[in-house]
Amino acid sequence: VSEIYLRRAPRLAARRVEGEMIILAADDSRLFVLNEVAAAIWEAADGCSPLSAIVERVVCRDFEVDAETGLRDAREFVEQLASQRVLQVSPVPFEADGEARRVP
């Protein structure tokens, strides 16, 4: 399975409340509530870490999930948040300006 890279979308405000992450989209005021695991992945989405590394680092370690299950669940969650424009996804790492790095 090919690797994917995640980046938190711009124009969002987020606050952690009692373990959950509440995210507000500036453009249309939509609210999203992420559970602890989803919040951990969203926070770790720095644009340069592959999803598998994030899952291994923050999901398997902190939530006692095996890598295969964690990655499968994470992919599903990432797909949902990407469709809601809360996460950006790319097959290559993102540059600092938010653009996906060009493949030479």
Added chain:
Amino acid sequence: MRALVIDIGDVPIQLSTRHAGLVSLLEQRYAKFLSPQSSSPAIRFDVSVVPAGTLPGDADLSVTTRDGCWQMARGDFRAEWDMRSRCGWIQQTLNPYSADSVLRIVHTLVMSSRGGFLQHAASAVRNGRAFLFTGRSGAGKTTIARLAPADVTLLTDEISYVRKVGAEYRAFGTPFAGELGEAGEPCSAPLAGIFQLDRGCNTVEPLSPRDAIRAVMQNVLFFSGDPAATSDVFDTVCDCVASVPVNRLAFVPDRRVWEMIA
């Protein structure tokens, strides 16, 4: 040129116009909220009246910003406000609603950086404490205002004004009326509770912090897509619901509902 100073939430805004008819409309609409002209306004607008048909009558509201300057437009008005100079202009047809919309927008922008927000909510003061009743159109804001007993002071039945003053959140009266058609009283009190309105048997249930934020955020009056301003309002709402109890209030429309609010 005639200047009127309209003081809502302790933020006086001056509207100056040469049009006697508009002065009369504004004096009527904001009678309870007019400040002496000698008071120092925080924000100033020059208002001109244009003939009906000059503006695109049915255009939806748009609010945009560039370099600290806000442009607002709707079918019945155009306006610009520079946040740095605190001055602006309004061009509108002769009606009392255009200036009302500009005031609401400007107050939301000002409040976003001052620890406050405007909310689709009725609000009222009882025993020196303010209560907010929030909900979308049809949720019962005007109904609960109409049912208020004599010892209750109504702040608004439509748009509530909340701001942090010192360590506490206070609710202020506004002239922004809903179906009741009456301006609120120009006073304020510490905010003691927020109720999300619902229909059902008379019950009060506390909301979790997450649901409380959702209940308040979804009824915040906010026109800006600016991420910094949005983030400020979000911060304020999170802080407010952390210090003020938020409950779901289901009620049948009769006076007994006020037995649960004190």
